[in-house]
Amino acid sequence: MTSHSRITRRSILKAGAAGAVLGVPGLSLAQAKSIKVGLLHPVSGALAYSGGQSRLGGMLAIDEINAAGGIKSMGGAKLEALLGDSQSRPEVGVSEVERMQQEGVAAYVGCFASGIALPATQAAAKYNTPFLIDVGVSDALVSRGLKNVFRLAPGNGKCVDDAFAGLAEVNKAAGGLAKTAVIVHEDSEFGTSTAKLLSAKLSGIGLEVKEVLKHATPTRDFTNLVLRIKAIKPDIVIMSNYQNEYVLIARTIYQQKVDLAGMFSVLGGGFNYKLVKEQPEVAQYMMDFNHWYNPKNPKALDMRKRVEAKDNLFTFEVYCTYNSVKLFADALENAKSADKEKVIAALEVSTWADHFMPYGPTKFVNGQNQGGRAALLQASRTDIDVVWPNEFAAVKPVFPRPKFS
Numbered sequence: 001m002t003s004h005s006r007i008t009r010r011s012i013l014k015a016g017a018a019g020a021v022l023g024v025p026g027l028s029l030a031q032a033k034s035i036k037v038g039l040l041h042p043v044s045g046a047l048a049y050s051g052g053q054s055r056l057g058g059m060l061a062i063d064e065i066n067a068a069g070g071i072k073s074m075g076g077a078k079l080e081a082l083l084g085d086s087q088s089r090p091e092v093g094v095s096e097v098e099r100m101q102q103e104g105v106a107a108y109v110g111c112f113a114s115g116i117a118l119p120a121t122q123a124a125a126k127y128n129t130p131f132l133i134d135v136g137v138s139d140a141l142v143s144r145g146l147k148n149v150f151r152l153a154p155g156n157g158k159c160v161d162d163a164f165a166g167l168a169e170v171n172k173a174a175g176g177l178a179k180t181a182v183i184v185h186e187d188s189e190f191g192t193s194t195a196k197l198l199s200a201k202l203s204g205i206g207l208e209v210k211e212v213l214k215h216a217t218p219t220r221d222f223t224n225l226v227l228r229i230k231a232i233k234p235d236i237v238i239m240s241n242y243q244n245e246y247v248l249i250a251r252t253i254y255q256q257k258v259d260l261a262g263m264f265s266v267l268g269g270g271f272n273y274k275l276v277k278e279q280p281e282v283a284q285y286m287m288d289f290n291h292w293y294n295p296k297n298p299k300a301l302d303m304r305k306r307v308e309a310k311d312n313l314f315t316f317e318v319y320c321t322y323n324s325v326k327l328f329a330d331a332l333e334n335a336k337s338a339d340k341e342k343v344i345a346a347l348e349v350s351t352w353a354d355h356f357m358p359y360g361p362t363k364f365v366n367g368q369n370q371g372g373r374a375a376l377l378q379a380s381r382t383d384i385d386v387v388w389p390n391e392f393a394a395v396k397p398v399f400p401r402p403k404f405s
Helices: 009-022 048-067 090-102 114-125 156-173 189-205 223-232 243-255 273-278 298-309 316-335 340-348
Strands: 035-041 079-085 107-110 131-133 149-151 180-186 208-215 236-240 262-266 287-290 375-379 384-388
Touching (some): 035 090, 035 316, 048 079, 048 243, 048 298, 048 316, 090 107, 090 114, 107 114, 107 316, 156 189, 156 262, 156 287, 156 375, 180 223, 189 208, 208 223, 223 243, 236 243, 298 316, 316 340
Parallel strands (some): 035 079, 107 131, 131 149, 180 208, 262 287
Antiparallel strands (some): 375 384
16 A cells, blocks of 8 residues: 555645645645534523533534535535534623624524524624524514524414414314413513413413413422412413423422323423433323424434434434534535525525425525424323324324323
C-alpha cells in the first residue's frame, strides 16, 4: 500500500485551503463550506428536559445527514450545529438569535416553547433567516405574516379540533358517560391559547366546562388545585402544561384518588415515555392528543431503537426536531444553495415526504404544513399506544378508566 492510498477523508478536509493554493486536483472541491444550523432550545431552566430532548433530535439529524454525504446538490456541504440555550426565557431566546446571526447562521430550528418562539422568530425575521418551528403550537406563530417561519407539525387550532373529534368518538363508544370537564393550563402563551380554544369548543361535543384553572410555570405543589378538582367532581380533567407541572398534577390526582372517567390532555408536555417509565401507576389510562410518529413506519421504529439503545427516551421533542432539520436539508438540496431567499422559496413549494410522521408530503400555506396531524394516545403501565385515528391505532382505548379501590 502506498502512502497516497492511506490519505483519509479527514486529512483531505484538513488540507482544504492548502490544496486550493497548490492547485492539487480535487482537494479544493472536497472543502465545501459548512452550513450553520442554529438549534435554539431551553436546555436550562424550567423547560430543560424538553429542550434537551429537542437538541438530541436535532443533533441526530445533523450527524445522519453528514454521514450520508452532506448536501449533495452543494458538493457535499456539511451541516454545522450552532447550539443556543434560551434558558427557558423569551428574552434570552432573542439574544441567542442575535448571537447566532452574528456567527453566520443559515437557519434556525426551535424553540420548543411558543412563548419563546414568538419573539425569537420575530428577531430572525429582521434578517429574513429561515426559522423552522419544531415544537411550538401557538397558531400566532404562523398568523403574523412572517415569510421566514415554517412549521411542520400541526398547531393548537387543528390539534384541538382533531382531539375533540377523537374524544367525542371515544366518549360516544362509552355511551356518552362523560358530560362535564375541568380545564387546567399553564399561564404562558402555550397553555393560555390552548385553554381558550378548548373552552370555546367543548360544548360542541356535549361537555360542560365546570371550571378553568390556571397555574404558573414552575409550580411546585398542586395539592390545593387538585382538591378543588375533587370538590367539583368533573367526569374528565383536560390539561395543557409543560413537563414538570403535567407530571406533578397527574401524580397529585393519583395520590388524592380523584375518581374520573378520564384524564385527557391536548399537547400535554409530560405525556411521554419518561412518565411511563418513572411513574407507571400514574400514567396508566391517561390519554393525550399530541405529536406522534407513525407506528407503522419502519424508519420510526428503527430510530426509536437507536435512541433507546443509548439510554435516551423517544419523546416527541426528539423526532419533531429531527424531522424539522431533515426538512431544512431537503430545502437546501432543492435550492442548491444556502441563500436565505432561495431556501425560503424552496420551503414554500416543498413536497417533502421522507419523514416518519403520520403526514403526507409537505404543503405549506402561510408557513403552516397543511398535512400535519397529531394522534390520540393512551398510556399503559409499560408503553404508549395510538388509539385514534383508526388507521394508525394499535389498540382500543380504555374509557372510562377503572375507579380507585
